[in-house]
């Protein structure tokens with residue numbers, strides 16, 4: 001089942017989902033969510049593929065979780081694009097070593113960072129530069145959680161992102177609510193900054209982003225399994241589609257092409 005918007009069908013990729021196992025359930029009860037679960041839900045929602053990274057577990061260094069990501073991508077190479085997740089607080093050397101392993105050996109396709117759960121400042125050069133350098137070396141994007149905390153403000157992230165103009169930086173949740181305007185501003189100022197749609201629940205803000213940065217810089221994402229996939233899919237396929245005059249080629253960019261171009265992936 002392909003994703004339909006108006007009268008067109010689209011090859012669609014979710015740019016923000018999670019996989020893995022945790023010691024304890026998080027949020028609405030998810031403690032284990034693996035490739036089989038994700039692919040079943042993608043099928044139900046009519047999506048072709050998802051970018052996935054580990055569930056939050058700040059008591060770990062994510063080495064086990066990153067291995068699981070690689071295993072699940074091997075199992076479903078057409079359906080899962082796996083990113084690694086790292087905690088920069090283990091220090092610059094550990095970060096460089098971990099990223100060489102994840103991006104070089106495991107061939108993961110990007111880097112997920114959560115400044116609030118992992119508790120670091122995304123403009124702290126000593127901790128962050130090895131991450132930008134690895135992203136540059138392996139030609140992969142960085143996706144940040146943004147919003148709900150000043151540590152995860154688009155403005156703080158943009159400070160270093162602006163110095164690495166060849167590294168694509170995706171602002172997950174585009175600031176959620178209070179930081180959406182700032183996310184739009186930094187995406188307009190920096191060619192390498194992109195916005196991802198998950199979790200933004202107030203339609204006027206989401207539409208402001210579509211108007212403000214244009215469809216070449218917006219990626220559809222769900223934050224599944226924290227959010228139900230159909231909820232985030234309908235936000236775009238029904239409500240954004242109804243409120244905007246976007247053309248099929250715009251949806252094609254938001255639902256897949258922008259992400260594939262960032263990933264240098266010509267599937």
Ligand SMILES: [Zn+2]
Nearest residue numbers: 016017018223
């Ligand atoms: Zn997430």
